[in-house]
Amino acid sequence: MSGVVVQVVINGILVGGFYALMGMGLNVIFGVMKIVNFCQGELLMVGMYLTYLFTSTLGLDPYLSLPLVAIIMMCLGAVIQHGLITPLLGAANDSNLIFMTVGLMMLMQNLALVLFKSDYRTVQTGYSLKNIHLLGQVVSLPKLISFGVLIFVTFLLYAFLMKSETGKRIRATSQNPIGARLVGININRMYILSYAIGAALAGIAGTLLLPFYYVFPMVGATFTLRAFVVVVLGGLGSIKGAFVGGIVLGLLETMGAFVVGPQFKDSVVFLTFLAILILRQHLVSRAR
């Protein structure tokens, strides 16, 4: 019994790491521009397909394709931000921003459907099926490697935002765009950079997921919603919060599946999400 619980907890933490990475990507975009990016999961899907292409055509190991995917995703993110989203910022109603990202979501999903059909694809590596023992439990090796890389990426992001000059500019823009402009920060450039970072984080999550997960055009939908759950759990705009939120969501999901049965785990996740979202808003409006 206790062995099962340990297994559930380990799985929860390993899955939670991905939700955390997705949530952080969403959070960087939201924190800086206050827009809710509905196509975050589709960016992950693009990252997965890129990794798949690098591995199947060039024979590159998925983990080695990581920097390539990150760079391509940064460029894609920059193009989306500069061409489609920046022109809408500052308009009176923010509804068009929502539907712009919804439109991008549909576009990416269906382009993937056209290009790759609806088949489930994955990559096989020498270590795909290897397991190692940890705390008396069997854990799959690729999951563990991915989790390690993921922690490293989180630290890099945190250090970048907190310590580097550019990171400080991004944070300044997120705190007060007008003030940031006054002290000479090019805020449009910061917007492009933050969307590029958000897209790159989603792409990295995709690469790390592929060695033990499969990719199909609709794979993003589950991850978009869960990324939002993470952000609401951990607090908008907070990197640390997103990381903790991701792990909590992973634990919640695996524990929930263990308690009420795996077929109802989605309901557990979404109902918890709704409860937290609504309670938090009530508390905020009461505090005012």
Added chain:
Amino acid sequence: MTRVGYLRTFFVELSLLAVLLLVPFFIVAPYILHVFIMLFYVAMLAVAWNILGGLTGQFSLGHAAFMAMGAYASTLLLIKFNVTPWIGMIAGGILAGVTAAIIFYPCFVLRGPYFALATIAFAETFRNLFTNWEMVGKAQGILLPMVDRSWYNFHFSGKLPYYYIGLGMLLVIYGSFAILERSRLGYGFKCVREDEDTSNAIGINVVKYKLLATFLSAAFTAVAGAYYAQYVRYIEPDLMLGGYSIEIVLPAIIGGIGTVGGPLLGAFLLMPISEYLRVMLGNVIPGGHLIAYAVILIVIIRVKPLGLVDWLNGLKWYRQLSGAKLGVAEAVKK
């Protein structure tokens, strides 16, 4: 708009209705009638969504759940209790309306994108529950049995009856919206959309108005869903997928959110394109029509953020014909 303006708009609407009434006399190809039937269905959904999303400013991206609720309610009543879908349709509408009001009530504190997120989460929860619910056929859904073809069973041979029923239902829903839009209630909805705090200050009970808008919007959506179930005769939990919720919203966004004619215009533009692409590319490019939707959506948002109605009102001949006024932005430009 002036009284004469309204009369002129009414004249445009009547001519459109006349054309639609006459269509089956000239076109008998079942496929074309099918396209029109799906057009009526999509337009009904978009107009119904527009009550909550357009007039009241609460963007629901979970309306597919209410559509499916109407479809399931009318179907189950017919199969288990042999209740005619005409009553099932109304029962489903009330059920979905009340359910929507209950589950959206706590969400009304959320604004903008957060409300949209909450509605997505609700729709996904419903889909998850329906997928695992024995009585509603689980993931396989329900295939409607072959019953006698009669008015009682809402089952006909040929597409013509569905065409006129669909047109009639669209007329009722569209008419309700047009009346609502310039009624006291409608002004209340718009007031809530523009500024909740000010609405509160001038004595509008914001929560009550949002509840009413939710009820009406979800109820009409469910009625359209019941029509869909009786026409297609197969329903499944995947009808609640987020993609369908977005397809409900698209015509309203593309046509002009919050306007009377917008969702109709959007549906008239999108449905023929989508059906044409489905036929031409269906086997080669399965998602082709959705790519077209996405591109149209992105282009409209970039070029005409207020939708096609705004573009139409910018045309001189249309203004003279319908008595519509220039959009505010356009008027300022001139």
